[in-house]
Amino acid sequence: MNAGMGVIHSERPPDDIHDIGGRQEIIQLWINTPARHKMDAPAYFPLKAEEAPVRTSEDGKVTARIFSGDLLGAKGPIPSHTEVNAATLEFKKDGSISIPVPAHHNAFMYLLDGKLTVERFGLVEGLHAVHFRNDGEGVTATALEDTRVLFLSGAPLDEEVVSYGPFVMNTQTEIMEAMRDYQKGKMGVLIES
Numbered sequence: 050m051n052a053g054m055g056v057i058h059s060e061r062p063p064d065d066i067h068d069i070g071g072r073q074e075i076i077q078l079w080i081n082t083p084a085r086h087k088m089d090a091p092a093y094f095p096l097k098a099e100e101a102p103v104r105t106s107e108d109g110k111v112t113a114r115i116f117s118g119d120l121l122g123a124k125g126p127i128p129s130h131t132e133v134n135a136a137t138l139e140f141k142k143d144g145s146i147s148i149p150v151p152a153h154h155n156a157f158m159y160l161l162d163g164k165l166t167v168e169r170f171g172l173v174e175g176l177h178a179v180h181f182r183n184d185g186e187g188v189t190a191t192a193l194e195d196t197r198v199l200f201l202s203g204a205p206l207d208e209e210v211v212s213y214g215p216f217v218m219n220t221q222t223e224i225m226e227a228m229r230d231y232q233k234g235k236m237g238v239l240i241e242s
Contacts, residue, residue, distance in 0.1 A: 051082065051130075055216075055227060055236035056091035076159070076199060084208055084219045086130045094127045098137070101125065110144025110192070113137070118202075120148060132204040140165060140192030147189040148200065156181040156188060156202035163196025 050058065062073040082089075101114040102123035117125040118134030125135065132154065138146065140163065150156045158167075162175040168189040173179055175196070181188060190198075209219050216227040230236060 050094070051086075051089065051092045053082070053089040053091040054087070055230055057237040057239040059239055059241060061241070074161070076161075078201070079217065080129075080133055080203065081206055081208070081210060081217060083130055083206055087218060087223070096127055106144060106146040108144055110141040111146040112139045113146065113148075113200075114139075120200075131206065134200075134202045136200045138190075138196075138198040138200055140190075140196040140198070142192055142194050145189070145191040147187055149187040150181070150185070150202045151204070152183060152186060154202040154204055155183065156200075158188070158190070158201075159199045161197040161199065163198075164193040165190045165196050165198075166193065 050056070052058075060075055060077065062071065063069075066073060096116060098114055101116050102125065104113045104115065104121040104123050105111065106113075113121055113123075114137045115121065115123040115125040116135045116137070117127040117129055118132065119125070120134045120136050127135070132151070134150075134154075138158075140146075157178055157180045158173075159178040160173055160175045164172065164174045166172055167179055169185070170179055170181075172193075173190075188200075211218055211221055211224050213224045213228070216224050216231075218224050218227055
């Protein structure tokens, strides 16, 4: 989702999720929008995992699903106003993958579960993240057990950031304007059944 000029939304599971035997796993990441696009109309890009392009490591033990950007020779279908690469990686034990990353990108990986070693870093366990320095040409990781990873990289915006609650803008004045727009109902109304 691109919140643009603001949109009221909810990621809550349905009230009967436990009754129907469901499970929901959410990781919410906020990726800053360039100042020139902060007042664009909000946009939503639904995508099921099976709709994302897939790449497999040379050893056949790592599956990468590319959701946005250009990774491992696959173009993700979710658009972005800046260079943002987003993928999930599913490692089988002893699986290894090398992911090229542009030197000017910030990059990180978050382990949903499992355990792996990251070249030039070391051991990383589930529910931990690694933020990489901009001093290499990629990331290489090897799983010590079955592991699920969220991987992202992107070009820094190098713009001022001011935030307050859910509002992220470039100046304090813009934050106050966003709060006013919210109070006036310009970002919509949430109706949950």
